[in-house]
Amino acid sequence: MEQDETAERPQSGPVYECVRCGRRVEYKELERYISFRCPYCGYRIFRKIRAPIVKRVKAR
Ligand SMILES: [Zn+2]
Structure with a gap:
């Protein structure tokens, strides 16, 4: 079994966004x-x- 290095960390749980400062x-x-808190x-x-989906889409 090979371990490939991925830049993206797997998100295992839900993500919350603070309604005040907007941080996730x-x-x-x-x-x-x-x-x-x-x-x-x-x-x-x-x-x-x-x-969050960290992929960036190129605007053209
Ligand atoms: Zn906050």
Whole structure:
């Protein structure tokens, strides 16, 4: 079995977006903080979004 190096990390869980600062935090990342706060601004309201697609599309 070969291990190929991928630049993209697999997103295993849902991703949340802080409604205040707009930062996206993975659920497993949020779990590490008590009371489910935004690690950046401390806000507590998130909206659930899909795992971000990091691919960039060329505009032409
Ligand atoms: Zn925030």
